[in-house]
Amino acid sequence: MQDVAVIGVGLSKHVSKRRDVNIAELVYEAVSAAYDDAGVSPRDMDAVITGNMPAFEGVNMPELWGAGHWGAYGKPLLRITTGGTTGGSVVHGAFYAVASGMFDTVIAISFEKQSDGDTTMGLNSVGIADFAAILHFGTDPEFLVSAGGGAIGIVAYQATSYMKSSGCTTHHYDKVAAMCRSNAARNPYAHLKQPDITPEDVAKTDMMEYPLRFGHCCPATDGACAMIITSADKAKKMTGRPAYIKSCASCSDEAAIIGIFGGGPAHLDPCSQEGCKKAAEKAYKLAGIKEPRKEIDVAEPYAPFANQLLMFYERLFLCDEGEAPAVLDSGSMEIDGELPVCPSGGVISTNAIGASAMERIAECALQIMGKAGEHQVNKDVHNAVAHGWGGALNLNVVAVLGDTPRR
Amino acid sequence: MEKQVAIVGYAQTGYGSYVDASREILVLEAAAGALRSAGISREVLDTVVTATNDYMDGRTISNMRLVEPSGAWFKDESKVEMDGAYAVLYAMMRILSGDHDVAMVIGASQASVYPTYIPGVMMLDPTFDRERWLLNEVSAGALQARAYMDAYGATEEQIAGISVKNLRNAAGNPLAVRRMPVLTVDDVMDSRMLYSPIRELNAFPPSDGACSVILASSEKAEQITDNPVWIHGVGFSHDSYLTERPLDKLGSLKQAADRAYAAAGISDAKDQVDVAEVHENFSHEELMAYEALGFCGEGRGSALLESGATKMNGELPVNPSGGALAANAACAAGLARIAEAALQVRGEAGSHQVKGVKTALAHGQTGLCAQENIVFILGGE
Amino acid sequence: MEPGGLKNVDTVEIPAVPVFSWSVGNFMEKFFDGLKDGKLMGIKCPKCGRVYLPPRMICERCFTENEEWVELPLEGTVESFTIAHVKVGDDGELEDLETPETIGMVKHKGADTCIVARIEGLDPADAGVGMRVTVVIDKSAENILDVLSHYVPC
Numbered sequence: 001m002q003d004v005a006v007i008g009v010g011l012s013k014h015v016s017k018r019r020d021v022n023i024a025e026l027v028y029e030a031v032s033a034a035y036d037d038a039g040v041s042p043r044d045m046d047a048v049i050t051g052n053m054p055a056f057e058g059v060n061m062p063e064l065w066g067a068g069h070w071g072a073y074g075k076p077l078l079r080i081t082t083g084g085t086t087g088g089s090v091v092h093g094a095f096y097a098v099a100s101g102m103f104d105t106v107i108a109i110s111f112e113k114q115s116d117g118d119t120t121m122g123l124n125s126v127g128i129a130d131f132a133a134i135l136h137f138g139t140d141p142e143f144l145v146s147a148g149g150g151a152i153g154i155v156a157y158q159a160t161s162y163m164k165s166s167g168c169t170t171h172h173y174d175k176v177a178a179m180c181r182s183n184a185a186r187n188p189y190a191h192l193k194q195p196d197i198t199p200e201d202v203a204k205t206d207m208m209e210y211p212l213r214f215g216h217c218c219p220a221t222d223g224a225c226a227m228i229i230t231s232a233d234k235a236k237k238m239t240g241r242p243a244y245i246k247s248c249a250s251c252s253d254e255a256a257i258i259g260i261f262g263g264g265p266a267h268l269d270p271c272s273q274e275g276c277k278k279a280a281e282k283a284y285k286l287a288g289i290k291e292p293r294k295e296i297d298v299a300e301p302y303a304p305f306a307n308q309l310l311m312f313y314e315r316l317f318l319c320d321e322g323e324a325p326a327v328l329d330s331g332s333m334e335i336d337g338e339l340p341v342c343p344s345g346g347v348i349s350t351n352a353i354g355a356s357a358m359e360r361i362a363e364c365a366l367q368i369m370g371k372a373g374e375h376q377v378n379k380d381v382h383n384a385v386a387h388g389w390g391g392a393l394n395l396n397v398v399a400v401l402g403d404t405p406r407r
Numbered sequence: 408m409e410k411q412v413a414i415v416g417y418a419q420t421g422y423g424s425y426v427d428a429s430r431e432i433l434v435l436e437a438a439a440g441a442l443r444s445a446g447i448s449r450e451v452l453d454t455v456v457t458a459t460n461d462y463m464d465g466r467t468i469s470n471m472r473l474v475e476p477s478g479a480w481f482k483d484e485s486k487v488e489m490d491g492a493y494a495v496l497y498a499m500m501r502i503l504s505g506d507h508d509v510a511m512v513i514g515a516s517q518a519s520v521y522p523t524y525i526p527g528v529m530m531l532d533p534t535f536d537r538e539r540w541l542l543n544e545v546s547a548g549a550l551q552a553r554a555y556m557d558a559y560g561a562t563e564e565q566i567a568g569i570s571v572k573n574l575r576n577a578a579g580n581p582l583a584v585r586r587m588p589v590l591t592v593d594d595v596m597d598s599r600m601l602y603s604p605i606r607e608l609n610a611f612p613p614s615d616g617a618c619s620v621i622l623a624s625s626e627k628a629e630q631i632t633d634n635p636v637w638i639h640g641v642g643f644s645h646d647s648y649l650t651e652r653p654l655d656k657l658g659s660l661k662q663a664a665d666r667a668y669a670a671a672g673i674s675d676a677k678d679q680v681d682v683a684e685v686h687e688n689f690s691h692e693e694l695m696a697y698e699a700l701g702f703c704g705e706g707r708g709s710a711l712l713e714s715g716a717t718k719m720n721g722e723l724p725v726n727p728s729g730g731a732l733a734a735n736a737a738c739a740a741g742l743a744r745i746a747e748a749a750l751q752v753r754g755e756a757g758s759h760q761v762k763g764v765k766t767a768l769a770h771g772q773t774g775l776c777a778q779e780n781i782v783f784i785l786g787g788e
Numbered sequence: 789m790e791p792g793g794l795k796n797v798d799t800v801e802i803p804a805v806p807v808f809s810w811s812v813g814n815f816m817e818k819f820f821d822g823l824k825d826g827k828l829m830g831i832k833c834p835k836c837g838r839v840y841l842p843p844r845m846i847c848e849r850c851f852t853e854n855e856e857w858v859e860l861p862l863e864g865t866v867e868s869f870t871i872a873h874v875k876v877g878d879d880g881e882l883e884d885l886e887t888p889e890t891i892g893m894v895k896h897k898g899a900d901t902c903i904v905a906r907i908e909g910l911d912p913a914d915a916g917v918g919m920r921v922t923v924v925i926d927k928s929a930e931n932i933l934d935v936l937s938h939y940v941p942c
């Protein structure tokens with residue numbers, strides 16, 4: 001295999017509605033920023049890897065009309081879509097494109113223009129198989145509303161289940177939200193920026209579905225992210241400090257939403273997330289990371305909801321199970337802490353769904369390259385872990401980045 | 408590319424209308440069939456790459472419920488939202504990286520359960536063409552056919568000749584939907600006119616079905632089978648949106664073929680390729696493919712067809728299976744070309760077997776008017 | 789396996805229709821504004837001179853931002869056409885049209901890309917590649933997408 005490195009990152013502005021640009025034009029902003037950041041042009045690209053959440057904007061394979069705006073004309077192009085994990089899966093695709101030796105330099109592109117689409121319908125369609133069966137068997141549709149209702153219905157179960165197993169309180173969720181939103185205030189590409197927000201402020205926001213308040217939940221964002229990914233050999237010639245992608249791993253568990261057809265751990269305990277643990281184990285092993293909690297300097301877990309940051313921190317083996325609330329209380333997760341978590345502000349602050357899992361990897365790359373600006377953490381970053389989550393609670397992607405190639 | 412990744416197993420469901428079947432059971436049927444064909448168990452798989460389309464599935468994240476039936480439980484799984492031939496490409500990249508050894512690839516869809524032509528309409532530019540409701544897969548194909556006919560003088564009868572060749576070939580393929588051993592040019596010309604010059608028998612039959620292929624690294628391939636089908640080369644490319652490119656040629660297919668030939672060391676395709684499985688959604692696209700693949704010169708597609716070279720017993724048989732005109736489950740149609748090409752190399756194609764196949768070409772496409780194309784070169788020992 | 793041989797589901801109708809609201813962006817906005825003034829506005833790549841109609845923000849060949857607006861003649865040439873005997877119905881299937889209609893792909897002089905629209909005012913049998921046509925602009929159309937209404941032979 002050939003070693004793989006990130007040499008450029010580009011993000012569009014991330015806001016709730018971009019009516020001045022269409023999908024292709026919005027993505028162009030991120031793509032051109034990535035080319036500029038790496039000092040390359042489409043001429044230097046050997047392939048294009050792209051993806052977004054297809055059902056949300058109502059455009060089937062938007063690259064068919066839009067990719068000319070991204071420098072894809074006449075290039076090999078691969079579209080990868082896996083739901084919430086899409087952005088991560090796209091980077092994994094770019095990683096394999098280079099690692100395989102088939103291509104040297106590729107651009108990875110992911111995006112979502114939620115304001116163009118019908119996101120709630122998109123999210124509800126995730127559960128159509130379950131809903132259909134419930135309707136068919138005559139179950140009260142009221143049950144659907146409490147059980148489904150987009151992503152939050154499922155996550156509320158996750159949040160309560162996590163509280164039971166870890167002993168954490170809603171106050172911890174308030175703290176997570178405040179930490180992320182204030183980190184986001186340092187990130188020019190974040191959507192919800194609240195520099196002075198306190199946990200008490202979060203606790204005053206409306207209750208959505210116990211235990212989750214409005215302040216614990218991600219916004220719907222229009223935004224795009226692009227990364228230039230190349231071989232380690234080329235990267236060394238092109239930039240002083242590339243961020244190496246040491247490993248990528250994903251793991252898919254059995255599907256579950258309401259649980260009628262789902263089974264296995266994702267169904268029995270929505271918090272177990274065995275898939276995340278398996279993916280993390282494999283990614284660390286490939287990357288040569290033996291003690292993640294000592295060797296990882298920055299973590300970007302995928303947490304559109306506050307409770308998930310603590311849960312996935314544990315599932316990424318950054319502390320023992322049930323310990324994350326105590327780690328949060330210790331201040332270690334803060335941007336100037338020992339192991340900063342979501343210095344970008346995380347998905348809870350910015351969620352252009354298809355791009356979100358890529359933006360976790362992009363943030364890790366920026367931190368390693370020392371290009372995170374105001375949200376650069378206050379320590380040398382040698383290794384970082386990025387995560388993505390989605391599907392019917394069942395898909396997890398993990399990538400480990402570092403300042404040296406895989407050994 | 409010398410013997411780095413091989414196809415070691417494959418399976419296809421029959422194609423047709425499975426209104427009463429879930430896509431999960433179609434995928435399970437294909438996945439289990441491929442494992443049986445390779446003689447391995449699910450435990451041997453490192454990675455699974457599916458190819459499905461969320462619009463055809465009627466729900467987003469169409470791979471999330473295929474984890475169990477595709478054999479992906481607790482595996483490294485991903486999804487390509489294009490034709491399944493691209494899923495083979497992605498699985499191949501995963502193996503070549505050295506991080507995976509054995510990959511399951513599955514493409515599937517069920518035309519009987521989605522509004523057949525809506526996913527194609529949804530591919531259009533949403534800022535203009537989409538809501539004008541004039542373009543769709545078939546009308547776009549018709550504009551392409553007319554542009555090609557006008558540029559090179561091909562006639563409707565010559566184009567019908569592709570349908571006749573392929574659907575007669577399909578009589579030898581038990582999995583096909585359209586098996587028409589006595590079909591004539593007149594029959595094609597008499598079939599229902601859709602968008603001129605495209606008639607029903609010039610156009611793909613939207614089908615239900617699934618196709619699977621198992622890939623392995625060279626080391627694993629040699630352990631799994633005595634009869635691996637090696638991937639000698641692959642190439643793929645993306646062209647402009649359909650109103651922004653010449654429709655009278657398949658530009659990205661030519662680019663894809665050139666890249667695949669370079670990787671496989673092919674300098675004279677007509678001479679070196681023994682059989683080709685081409686993903687023709689419309690009969691005229693096979694003529695255009697002959698030219699883009701370098702089987703004949705520009706504009707010489709009809710002449711090549713009429714020479715008989717691409718018939719079952721010709722010097723370069725094309726679509727002995729009947730091709731995508733004979734059965735077409737979106738996301739599986741190009742992948743099926745790879746499975747069929749592998750069958751030919753292994754000599755397992757039964758009543759549609761071509762004699763003495765050493766090198767086979769397989770082609771897949773995605774998008775309106777074959778906007779994106781991928782070409783594989785396969786071979787045996 | 790015979791078609792129909794796999795049976796494991798019952799059919800349930802899900803009455804759900806998503807609603808989309810695509811931004812067209814400033815460039816298409818200007819194109820539509822032009823149409824309302826009876827003008828056909830394309831945009832030219834500053835590098836290679838390729839003219840996009842409808843306009844695009846980026847020249848895909850050069851990866852350059854297009855800047856120079858050009859007003860194009862209302863006359864164009866049929867690059868390809870089809871006589872539609874069917875259309876995609878509300879159920880997503882092909883349904884027969886009572887009267888066949890001609891759909892053309894038209895390139896305006898000075899443009900490098902095409903517009904697809906109906907060609908009216910001719911016997912479909914007379915349609916041909918290379919035919920000269922003029923665009924009919926209906927400023928009173930309710931839907932902005934219908935302002936560029938159709939073409940007629942010159």
Ligand SMILES: [Zn+2]
Binds near residue numbers: 849
């Ligand atoms: Zn240009």
